[in-house]
Amino acid sequence: MHFASDNAGPVAPEIFRALEAANEGHAVAYGADAATQALEKKMQALFEAPDARMFLVASGTATNVLALATLTRPWETIYCHAQSHISVSECNAPEFYTAGAKLTLVEGPSGKIDPAALDAALAATSTDQLPDTRKGPVSLTQVTDLGAVYSIDEIRAVTSVAAARGCACHMDGARFANALVALGCSPADMTWRAGIDALSFGGTKNGLMGAEAVLFFDPSKAYDFEHRRRRGAHLLSKQRFLAAQYEAYLSGDLWLELAAKANRAGALLAEAVRSIGGAQLLHPADANMLFVEWPAEVDTRLRKAGAVFYGQGAAENGRCRARLVTNWATRDADIQRFREVACG
Ligand SMILES: Cc1ncc(COP(=O)(O)O)c(C=O)c1O
Numbered sequence: 001m002h003f004a005s006d007n008a009g010p011v012a013p014e015i016f017r018a019l020e021a022a023n024e025g026h027a028v029a030y031g032a033d034a035a036t037q038a039l040e041k042k043m044q045a046l047f048e049a050p051d052a053r054m055f056l057v058a059s060g061t062a063t064n065v066l067a068l069a070t071l072t073r074p075w076e077t078i079y080c081h082a083q084s085h086i087s088v089s090e091c092n093a094p095e096f097y098t099a100g101a102k103l104t105l106v107e108g109p110s111g112k113i114d115p116a117a118l119d120a121a122l123a124a125t126s127t128d129q130l131p132d133t134r135k136g137p138v139s140l141t142q143v144t145d146l147g148a149v150y151s152i153d154e155i156r157a158v159t160s161v162a163a164a165r166g167c168a169c170h171m172d173g174a175r176f177a178n179a180l181v182a183l184g185c186s187p188a189d190m191t192w193r194a195g196i197d198a199l200s201f202g203g204t205k206n207g208l209m210g211a212e213a214v215l216f217f218d219p220s221k222a223y224d225f226e227h228r229r230r231r232g233a234h235l236l237s238k239q240r241f242l243a244a245q246y247e248a249y250l251s252g253d254l255w256l257e258l259a260a261k262a263n264r265a266g267a268l269l270a271e272a273v274r275s276i277g278g279a280q281l282l283h284p285a286d287a288n289m290l291f292v293e294w295p296a297e298v299d300t301r302l303r304k305a306g307a308v309f310y311g312q313g314a315a316e317n318g319r320c321r322a323r324l325v326t327n328w329a330t331r332d333a334d335i336q337r338f339r340e341v342a343c344g
Helices: 013-022 034-046 060-071 093-097 115-124 152-164 176-183 219-231 240-274 296-304 332-343
Strands: 053-057 076-081 102-106 134-141 169-173 198-201 212-216 289-295 319-325
Touching: 013 240, 034 053, 034 240, 053 060, 053 219, 053 240, 060 093, 060 134, 060 169, 060 198, 060 212, 060 219, 076 115, 093 102, 102 115, 115 152, 134 152, 152 169, 169 176, 176 198, 176 240, 212 219, 240 289, 240 319, 240 332, 289 296, 296 319, 296 332
Parallel strands: 076 102, 076 134, 134 169, 169 198
Antiparallel strands: 053 212, 198 212, 289 319
């Protein structure tokens, strides 16, 4: 009963086989190898964006902060949701990598930026006083940090507000595949066609072993990004092993199959939560991440039985909040046992 994080799941066996196969002979380092070059072409085809540029790094935080640093000047501010990973969980790395740009937090339901609140925040950012902070990019998270999935129209509503004020848009797609499967749309529809300029295209939470990609739909950003990646100590020498993982991930739709398994487990778990007396889901469980509130005794029973999950703050009035996350390897039997234990 391991529902702590999709990062806690195993690496998919297909990915291990691809790593083994990539371990043949020599390949030039730092991304100049044939596998990385071929992967960029594959990504361009997948995203229907022949000019897009792709870069590989080893962590989701690196994708976010390097992409954002490329889009942001130090005297600008990045607009993001108050609950976003870049604001809450990256130890101010966005501020650090942008050499001091700040974050402007915007509210909205279930981790989604409210377009009207964004417009108000943008309008409140001065455009005429030299000493004032300037507008920078907007960053939204898909799947959101609270487990919901933006519809295409909801993404457009945010990006069109940004575009009207001349701001670029970044998507933190740490769970990109989970969102794509939930919406059943194409990668292009969920990104550049919906107004996204730069994407953090996660893989590690969905079966890869520490491989993450950044895509710029505007290739003129590539030069800047490459220098920032090296300067920021995120240019890995043995990139063929990152490329081999994504190559296997995107072949035969493995990535979508893995995400579909994680989302299906998420839906089953949500159903189990609904059957627990006194439990409630705090946000729409659109993909593989659930936020729940339940009686403290349910929490205790589950933990005693060995269930692993993160709590969200201290118990209050006999009730606890928790986050539950599924992944491609979550077993139905574990969800069944979770239901039995939780229901007492
Ligand atoms: C939405 C989101 N973005 C980015 C990250 C960062 O990923 P990493 O821990 O690989 O740096 C996470 C990880 O939990 C995440 O949930």
